Amino acid sequence: MKTIAIKVTINKKQQQLVIKPNLTLLDLLREELGLTGTKCGCEIGECGACTVLLNGQAVNSCLVLAPQVDGQEIVTVEGLAVGNLLTPLQDSFLDHDAVHCGFCTPGMLMSAQGLLDHSLDPTESDVRTAISGNLCRCSGYQQIVDAIKDTKVSVNDTNKARIHTEKRT
Amino acid sequence: MSQQIPHESAILHVTGEARYIDDLPASDNLLLGRVVYSPHAHARIISFDLLKARKAPGVVAILSFKDIPGHNQMGPVVKDEPCLAETQVTFAGQAMFLIAAASDAQCRAAEKLIEVKYELLDSILSIEDAIEKNNLLGPPRTMNRGDADTAMKNSPHVIKGELRTGAAEHWYLESQAALSVPGEGPEITVYSSSQNPTETQAVVGEVLGIKKKDVVVEVRRMGGAFGGKETQANHTACWSALLCRATGRPVKIRLFRDDDMIMTGKRHRFLIRYEAGFDDEGKIRVVKLELNSDAGAAADLSFAIMERAMLHCDNSYFVPNMAVLARVWKTNLPSNTAFRGFGGPQGMAAIETIIDRIARVLHKDSLDIRKMNFYGLGDNNVTHYGQVVENNHLHTMYDQLVKSSEYATRRKSIEEFNQANEFYKKGLALTPVKFGISFTTTHLNQAGALVNIYNDGTVLVNHGGTEMGQGLHTKIQQIAAAELGVSIDRVRVNATNTSKVPNTSATAASSGTDLNGMAVKNAIEILKDRISATVAILFNEKDASVTTDKIEIVFENDFISDAKHLDRRIGFAEAMPQMVLRQVSLSSTGYYRTPGIKWDKTKGWGKPFHYYAFGMAVSEVLVDALTGAVKFLRADILHDVGDSINPGIDIGQVEGGFIQGVGWVTTEEIKWDATGNLMTHSPDTYKIPTAQDIPLDFRVALLQGVPNPDVIRKSKAVAEPPLMLSLSTWLAIKDAVSATANHEFEPDFSIPATNEIILLSIEKLKHRKKARTSHQMLE
Ligand code: FES
Ligand code: FES
Numbered sequence: 001m002k003t004i005a006i007k008v009t010i011n012k013k014q015q016q017l018v019i020k021p022n023l024t025l026l027d028l029l030r031e032e033l034g035l036t037g038t039k040c041g042c043e044i045g046e047c048g049a050c051t052v053l054l055n056g057q058a059v060n061s062c063l064v065l066a067p068q069v070d071g072q073e074i075v076t077v078e079g080l081a082v083g084n085l086l087t088p089l090q091d092s093f094l095d096h097d098a099v100h101c102g103f104c105t106p107g108m109l110m111s112a113q114g115l116l117d118h119s120l121d122p123t124e125s126d127v128r129t130a131i132s133g134n135l136c137r138c139s140g141y142q143q144i145v146d147a148i149k150d151t152k153v154s155v156n157d158t159n160k161a162r163i164h165t166e167k168r169t
Numbered sequence: 170m171s172q173q174i175p176h177e178s179a180i181l182h183v184t185g186e187a188r189y190i191d192d193l194p195a196s197d198n199l200l201l202g203r204v205v206y207s208p209h210a211h212a213r214i215i216s217f218d219l220l221k222a223r224k225a226p227g228v229v230a231i232l233s234f235k236d237i238p239g240h241n242q243m244g245p246v247v248k249d250e251p252c253l254a255e256t257q258v259t260f261a262g263q264a265m266f267l268i269a270a271a272s273d274a275q276c277r278a279a280e281k282l283i284e285v286k287y288e289l290l291d292s293i294l295s296i297e298d299a300i301e302k303n304n305l306l307g308p309p310r311t312m313n314r315g316d317a318d319t320a321m322k323n324s325p326h327v328i329k330g331e332l333r334t335g336a337a338e339h340w341y342l343e344s345q346a347a348l349s350v351p352g353e354g355p356e357i358t359v360y361s362s363s364q365n366p367t368e369t370q371a372v373v374g375e376v377l378g379i380k381k382k383d384v385v386v387e388v389r390r391m392g393g394a395f396g397g398k399e400t401q402a403n404h405t406a407c408w409s410a411l412l413c414r415a416t417g418r419p420v421k422i423r424l425f426r427d428d429d430m431i432m433t434g435k436r437h438r439f440l441i442r443y444e445a446g447f448d449d450e451g452k453i454r455v456v457k458l459e460l461n462s463d464a465g466a467a468a469d470l471s472f473a474i475m476e477r478a479m480l481h482c483d484n485s486y487f488v489p490n491m492a493v494l495a496r497v498w499k500t501n502l503p504s505n506t507a508f509r510g511f512g513g514p515q516g517m518a519a520i521e522t523i524i525d526r527i528a529r530v531l532h533k534d535s536l537d538i539r540k541m542n543f544y545g546l547g548d549n550n551v552t553h554y555g556q557v558v559e560n561n562h563l564h565t566m567y568d569q570l571v572k573s574s575e576y577a578t579r580r581k582s583i584e585e586f587n588q589a590n591e592f593y594k595k596g597l598a599l600t601p602v603k604f605g606i607s608f609t610t611t612h613l614n615q616a617g618a619l620v621n622i623y624n625d626g627t628v629l630v631n632h633g634g635t636e637m638g639q640g641l642h643t644k645i646q647q648i649a650a651a652e653l654g655v656s657i658d659r660v661r662v663n664a665t666n667t668s669k670v671p672n673t674s675a676t677a678a679s680s681g682t683d684l685n686g687m688a689v690k691n692a693i694e695i696l697k698d699r700i701s702a703t704v705a706i707l708f709n710e711k712d713a714s715v716t717t718d719k720i721e722i723v724f725e726n727d728f729i730s731d732a733k734h735l736d737r738r739i740g741f742a743e744a745m746p747q748m749v750l751r752q753v754s755l756s757s758t759g760y761y762r763t764p765g766i767k768w769d770k771t772k773g774w775g776k777p778f779h780y781y782a783f784g785m786a787v788s789e790v791l792v793d794a795l796t797g798a799v800k801f802l803r804a805d806i807l808h809d810v811g812d813s814i815n816p817g818i819d820i821g822q823v824e825g826g827f828i829q830g831v832g833w834v835t836t837e838e839i840k841w842d843a844t845g846n847l848m849t850h851s852p853d854t855y856k857i858p859t860a861q862d863i864p865l866d867f868r869v870a871l872l873q874g875v876p877n878p879d880v881i882r883k884s885k886a887v888a889e890p891p892l893m894l895s896l897s898t899w900l901a902i903k904d905a906v907s908a909t910a911n912h913e914f915e916p917d918f919s920i921p922a923t924n925e926i927i928l929l930s931i932e933k934l935k936h937r938k939k940a941r942t943s944h945q946m947l948e
Pocket of ligand 2: 136
């Protein structure tokens with residue numbers, strides 16, 4: 001198969017990649033780049049486990065072809081924390097016990113981040129809508145909704161972010 | 170020690186570092202495996218040809234049953250499940266061949282080149298059909314108390330009916346997955362997403378024809394399981410192990426979502442026939458039940474699941490005369506399997522339907538019927554299988570929840586709303602849960618642990634339980650830290666590994682923390698005993714003016730001290746190198762078996778459960794009578810977890826279990842077509858709840874001040890019981906449907922109550938109302 005070259009910024013790092021044109025963004029991230037934080041739950045755009053930010057918008061990476069992201073900017077779950085410093089959103093997931101098996105967590109975080117980046121003060125209903133494409137089979141969603149809702153007060157408030165010394169790097 | 174600490178892997182999860190099978194770093198020679206399965210529900214395999222497929226590019230191995238070095242068998246209880254089909258297939262989705270290639274695309278290309286000739290056979294695809302053809306999987310079972318027939322004859326009121334409960338797909342977010350890695354000689358290591366590593370080890374050994382000492386199974390975590398990985402994770406493990414053995418290379422199989430849904434078993438469908446007698450007040454005198462379950466093509470855990478249904482068809486109610494007949498039917502569908510609740514939900518749905526009907530017959534609120542039939546505190550407290558309902562919290566919970574949910578006021582305002590609105594109806598229902606905790610297969614109630622303390626004062630805990638998101642490892646970490654009196658960050662819980670703790674039971678029956686927590690505690694007690702003796706010697710050597718006895722030694726706040734002379738103390742971390750110097754072993758196994766349970770399966774009598782977990786819920790819904798659409802307005806839940814080890818985790822389990830149950834009773838509909846092929850094999854067509862489907866107002870509380878005697882840290886199991894709280898949602902919908910005909914008729918109802926079922930039910934009520942009006946006009 002023919003290959004094509006793309007330039008893409010992933011988690012703030014510019015990369016030049018040579019890929020097969022039928023590669024999905026999900027496979028590019030997981031298989032080619034080893035960014036396995038983004039999960040694969042269905043491959044047909046229904047579960048949201050593969051959600052990443054594409055130019056700031058939450059998208060299902062299993063539905064995006066890798067050539068489409070040429071010249072674009074991608075953020076994955078690996079791009080949220082800075083070193084040992086968790087974002088307020090990640091922190092809030094810990095505080096609200098919003099993580100059970102964790103398989104939906106990366107996708108949930110990215111959908112939530114997509115929401116919080118555009119709306120500083122989302123209502124509970126906004127939050128439920130924003131994650132309505134993210135399936136979670138463990139939690140019953142309320143803890144996740146609360147985690148996202150309670151993050152809003154601290155968006156851009158770096159004081160809220162705390163250093164987790166136990167985090168391994 | 171109750172503590173709200175985050176899940177032990179939470180930081181790894183939010184940063185994307187937590188690894189599942191599919192995320193494990195791949196070695197260069199990794200192969201991907203693919204399972205080729207039957208498209209037919211029942212057929213004879215006349216011939217197959219793998220030659221062309223074997224020559225396809227990139228293919229390293231293609232296996233049929235002929236290539237299995239050991240036994241072609243992976244049935245967990247009954248040996249009735251071939252690993253790969255031989256001369257016939259008995260359900261659509263049954264594994265036939267295995268392919269290993271460098272890429273998935275190559276596997277798929279090769280699959281197209283496999284040629285199989287079938288002779289199609291008649292298939293049985295429904296319980297009715299199985300009953301008609303008398304296709305029983307095993308002998309029927311009965312459970313009786315009193316004299317049901319006489320009691321029925323003497324009852325002032327008798328109702329009779331039929332209830333169907335649907336199948337459901339587990340929909341763990343991480344589909345079935347395993348990675349097998351070859352070792353030296355016969356050795357193999359299987360990284361599996363399994364709730365039961367010991368059984369996975371056994372079954373892998375069986376198909377490979379090797380002994381358990383040569384098979385290591387490791388489970389770091391699962392991306393959800395819910396019973397779906399209790400036996401059926403073994404399958405994927407076996408398939409990857411076979412390919413690994415054949416190629417000598419690591420092989421990973423992760424089932425594609427649709428394949429997973431097509432190939433694996435579901436919650437058992439039930440067809441329940443009931444008859445109940447009661448008095449004018451609403452007190453139940455007698456219940457007769459016929460429970461029929463659809464086992465699918467093999468036994469799997471179907472008999473145990475049916476047994477739990479039989480043991481839960483009383484739910485929280487005293488039924489003086491009871492006769493249960495239970496039959497497990499064999500059909501040509503994937504073998505149904507464990508799913509949170511394990512037959513309990515189906516059994517409870519039967520009795521809750523009966524109660525609900527009694528209320529309608531007597532024109533009372535079902536709430537009152539429930540209350541008057543609850544197991545009593547001093548009398549009427551023995552179940553139909555002989556166990557005394559001890560520490561019964563039903564009455565306390567009822568009082569608290571009726572009050573906190575403002576049941577009476579809301580009932581009134583709902584009645585007003587329903588009077589005022591023709592096309593929208595609201596419904597309200599309260600249902601209780603009493604769930605027995607323990608495996609009913611008594612010997613499974615045991616657990617092992619291995620605790621290592623290192624000379625830097627850190628602790629590594631191994632135990633037989635597996636982490637699937639329920640927070641078991643977090644609770645174990647808390648238990649170990651509390652028992653050793655050290656801070657939580659000194660303790661790490663290892664991946665579950667069969668070479669560390671052997672011969673374990675599945676992490677199932679909600680008993681993970683109860684059993685493994687006790688085993689860990691036992692190991693730590695042994696270690697503390699050894700350490701105390703040596704620390705006492707240390708203290709006495711240092712200062713002989715007083716004598717420290719080892720029984721005075723306490724472990725607290727990262728210190729080991731003499732409780733009588735608190736100045737005699739040493740830091741935990743400081744003490745450990747001393748232990749090594751003085752030749753004290755800092756590693757110990759631990760063991761636990763649940764005491765006091767006795768269950769005579771043949772008589773159906775005894776004490777199968779260590780204790781009961783209780784819960785109660787009130788649901789309120791709004792039904793659109795023109796479309797059947799449901800809006801979930803409010804849920805109030807009160808649940809009993811004893812003294813919670815971790816309230817955040819427990820609340821999460823309650824909410825998650827409840828919503829999973831809500832899916833089962835509302836939107837989750839499994840459909841097979843006339844050829845036995847699954848139609849709802851993708852999230853496109855199979856709808857589990859989303860964030861939009863949960864109650865608009867969701868209030869969950871844990872019952873306070875109810876320590877559970879004889880259980881680790883006075884806690885209670887949580888995982889399964891909350892699922893059945895969703896029957897309140899189901900009956901609230903039924904209440905709203907019933908309101909469309911002023912509660913004068915019994916609505917036709919089943920599980921799941923999809924929009925379609927709701928609408929049909931409303932239509933039928935309309936016709937009955939019309940029929941009656943025209944009848945009255947004729948008169
Ligand atoms: S994997 Fe992309 S939406 Fe499910
Ligand atoms: S935490 Fe398991 S799927 Fe959401």
